[in-house]
Amino acid sequence: MTLSTIVHQPGPHALTRSNMARYRDWLQAAGEPSLPGYPALHAWSVADIERFWWSIWEYTGVISAGAPGPVLESRGLPGARWFPEARLNFAENLLRHALGDDAQRPALHARSETRPDLTLSRHELVAQVAALAAWMRARGIQPGDRVAAVVANTPEAIIGMLAAASIGAVWSSASPDFGTAGILDRFGQIEPTLLICVNGYGYGGKVFDRTAQALELRRSIPSVQQVLMVRNVADIDLPGDVTDWQIALDEHAGADLQCAPLPFDHPLYILYSSGTTGVPKCIVHGAGGTLLQHSKELMLHSDLGPEDVLFYFTTCGWMMWNWLASGLLTGAELVLFDGNPGYPDMQRLWRLAEDYRVTHFGTSAKFLGGCRNAGLQPGRDFDLAPLRVLLSTGSPLLPEDYDWVYAAVKQDLLLGSISGGTDIVSCFVGCSPLLPVRRGVIQCRMLGMDVQAYDDQGQAVIGQRGELVCVQPAPSMPLGFWNDTDGSRYRAAYFERFEGVWAHGDYIEFDEEGGCIIHGRSDATLNPGGVRIGTAEIYRQVETLEEIADSLVVGQDWEGDVRVVLLVVMNPGQTLDEPLRQRIRQRIRENASPRHVPARIEAVAQIPYTRSGKKVELAVAKILRREAVTNREALANPEALEQIAAIESLWR
Numbered sequence: 001m002t003l004s005t006i007v008h009q010p011g012p013h014a015l016t017r018s019n020m021a022r023y024r025d026w027l028q029a030a031g032e033p034s035l036p037g038y039p040a041l042h043a044w045s046v047a048d049i050e051r052f053w054w055s056i057w058e059y060t061g062v063i064s065a066g067a068p069g070p071v072l073e074s075r076g077l078p079g080a081r082w083f084p085e086a087r088l089n090f091a092e093n094l095l096r097h098a099l100g101d102d103a104q105r106p107a108l109h110a111r112s113e114t115r116p117d118l119t120l121s122r123h124e125l126v127a128q129v130a131a132l133a134a135w136m137r138a139r140g141i142q143p144g145d146r147v148a149a150v151v152a153n154t155p156e157a158i159i160g161m162l163a164a165a166s167i168g169a170v171w172s173s174a175s176p177d178f179g180t181a182g183i184l185d186r187f188g189q190i191e192p193t194l195l196i197c198v199n200g201y202g203y204g205g206k207v208f209d210r211t212a213q214a215l216e217l218r219r220s221i222p223s224v225q226q227v228l229m230v231r232n233v234a235d236i237d238l239p240g241d242v243t244d245w246q247i248a249l250d251e252h253a254g255a256d257l258q259c260a261p262l263p264f265d266h267p268l269y270i271l272y273s274s275g276t277t278g279v280p281k282c283i284v285h286g287a288g289g290t291l292l293q294h295s296k297e298l299m300l301h302s303d304l305g306p307e308d309v310l311f312y313f314t315t316c317g318w319m320m321w322n323w324l325a326s327g328l329l330t331g332a333e334l335v336l337f338d339g340n341p342g343y344p345d346m347q348r349l350w351r352l353a354e355d356y357r358v359t360h361f362g363t364s365a366k367f368l369g370g371c372r373n374a375g376l377q378p379g380r381d382f383d384l385a386p387l388r389v390l391l392s393t394g395s396p397l398l399p400e401d402y403d404w405v406y407a408a409v410k411q412d413l414l415l416g417s418i419s420g421g422t423d424i425v426s427c428f429v430g431c432s433p434l435l436p437v438r439r440g441v442i443q444c445r446m447l448g449m450d451v452q453a454y455d456d457q458g459q460a461v462i463g464q465r466g467e468l469v470c471v472q473p474a475p476s477m478p479l480g481f482w483n484d485t486d487g488s489r490y491r492a493a494y495f496e497r498f499e500g501v502w503a504h505g506d507y508i509e510f511d512e513e514g515g516c517i518i519h520g521r522s523d524a525t526l527n528p529g530g531v532r533i534g535t536a537e538i539y540r541q542v543e544t545l546e547e548i549a550d551s552l553v554v555g556q557d558w559e560g561d562v563r564v565v566l567l568v569v570m571n572p573g574q575t576l577d578e579p580l581r582q583r584i585r586q587r588i589r590e591n592a593s594p595r596h597v598p599a600r601i602e603a604v605a606q607i608p609y610t611r612s613g614k615k616v617e618l619a620v621a622k623i624l625r626r627e628a629v630t631n632r633e634a635l636a637n638p639e640a641l642e643q644i645a646a647i648e649s650l651w652r
Contacts, residue, residue: 008437060295065261080473083264091166092259097331098122113202113339132163134252143168148192172270175317182633191223200233264288282482289475294326306331312362318612350378364394399440441515566598576603608640
């Protein structure tokens with residue numbers, strides 16, 4: 001792996017006054033050895049993980065009831081138990097700044113397709129959380145009860161989560177564009193007591209009524225005792241047998257915020273695997289581990305603080321919403337967006353960044369690639385002077401998108417490609433303000449994450465592609481899966497490949513500088529002729545062609561081997577003809593290898609995606625094996641699978 005070109009160098013402020021630099025200096029003042037650069041800092045963080053995570057607790061100012069006690073009771077993987085004596089409350093920690101003296105400062109800004117722009121002060125946020133929590137307690141919600149929410153990315157989602165967390169209830173959310181069956185596949189497993197729903201939502205200029213869905217969910221989940229409905233669309237009436245959100249708040253207006261001190265590993269969130277190849281797994285995350293990981297990632301790696309404004313484009317069905325919500329713990333203002341980022345045009349989110357003077361802009365690699373394809377120049381067309389960190393996740397960020405960001409958005413900018421997942425509700429690899437940004441390369445392993453690339457024999461490799469593994473425990477690894485009483489499903493998901501080591505399912509390559517490239521999911525790895533190929537290696541070549549808007553590549557069992565099948569979506573006015581097919585093959589052959597060259601290249605109207613914006617290679621591979629895809633509700637556009645199955649040339 002040849003070192004890539006440096007496209008951004010950290011400035012004097014980042015090297016000396018960023019939160020990461022201040023943390024390093026704080027460590028040295030506390031008696032730790034001199035750690036002059038990020039590689040030394042990371043090496044220290046994994047040499048003694050107990051000392052490291054204690055330092056994160058201290059430096060980030062975790063609020064707890066009494067002394068936290070020992071850091072790590074057991075180091076097993078799985079089975080590690082962190083801070084066994086600690087008692088804390090997640091909501092209290094997220095609201096620490098809102099409970100301070102500067103209560104009139106903004107806490108949240110919200111923009112939606114169905115409602116006027118809204119800003120909540122810190123005082124208003126705390127008051128609404130307290131009122132809703134009092135309403136929940138009056139309805140019998142107790143620690144450990146599940147609160148399930150089908151909600152848009154609006155203030156009510158944040159308020160609902162914080163109210164539940166203040167009591168110790170477990171929050172689990174889905175986006176309202178999910179079909180009823182997909183929501184039942186998730187919430188039906190966890191038996192929620194309270195269901196929070198929106199009455200509708202807007203997307204792309206259209207309004208969708210969700211009242212009938214809410215009533216169907218109530219009928220289909222026997223454990224639900226109450227439905228609380230948010231009037232997200234003004235002209236859609238609420239059914240008579242639900243409670244209006246505003247009435248619930250008014251009923252307990254003026255209530256004091258009460259935050260129950262709970263064990264470090266008390267359940268906080270239930271998140272879900274994508275469910276594209278079966279019923280989603282219910283992944284249970286603890287309050288303390290989520291708090292520590294997010295504190296580290298937001299404060300140190302993202303350099304987020306009280307003077308900043310954080311925006312991340314996400315729905316409430318993606319873990320990045322949980323990550324965004326944790327931005328409150330830094331004192332930063334949050335910007336929430338509910339709607340289509342491409343409506344009425346692709347400039348919409350950049351316009352939002354200008355309006356709210358966003359300092360930290362988060363999005364998906366797919367969105368940045370779409371902006372590049374559209375020839376946008378946000379840095380020219382909008383005032384992005386406050387912007388200093390641009391974060392990208394969801395899929396690998398192409399080298400050409402690094403070029404576009406620094407040419408078309410801003411030169412003085414930390415472009416942080418970050419990668420982890422729902423599995424740990426955080427990141428394994430990502431960004432650091434102390435490091436240069438190199439074209440097409442994720443900057444580093446995150447602090448405290450002992451991440452390696454393993455070959456098939458379980459040996460760590462540098463400069464070669466391997467399985468992304470974590471060889472020491474981290475606090476945000478799941479408590480387990482819901483209803484997995486003996487832990488067998490949890491162990492099978494992460495710990496069977498290499499004993500005592502977390503195998504994440506990503507195909508990764510580290511260089512000698514500590515940077516890395518994600519080559520796609522290892523369970524979607526192509527094996528033509530027995531040679532392992534990551535799908536991202538092909539995407540890098542195809543999706544930079546001006547004719548191509550999007551693509552998906554899978555392996556198809558064929559005549560005793562595996563052949564590579566490439567599906568492409570054409571840009572407007574372009575067609576897939578034989579000369580273009582040959583040019584695609586030639587580009588892949590020259591820039592990847594002959595093994596990467598697709599045996600079939602076919603045009604499709606759309607690529608299937610999960611609702612969190614990830615390509616569903618595995619579901620397409622099942623289609624090409626003539627196997628049923630049973631959980632199509634997990635897809636944003638399941639009709640794409642039928643379109644692919646109907647391409648006759650894929651069967652000969």
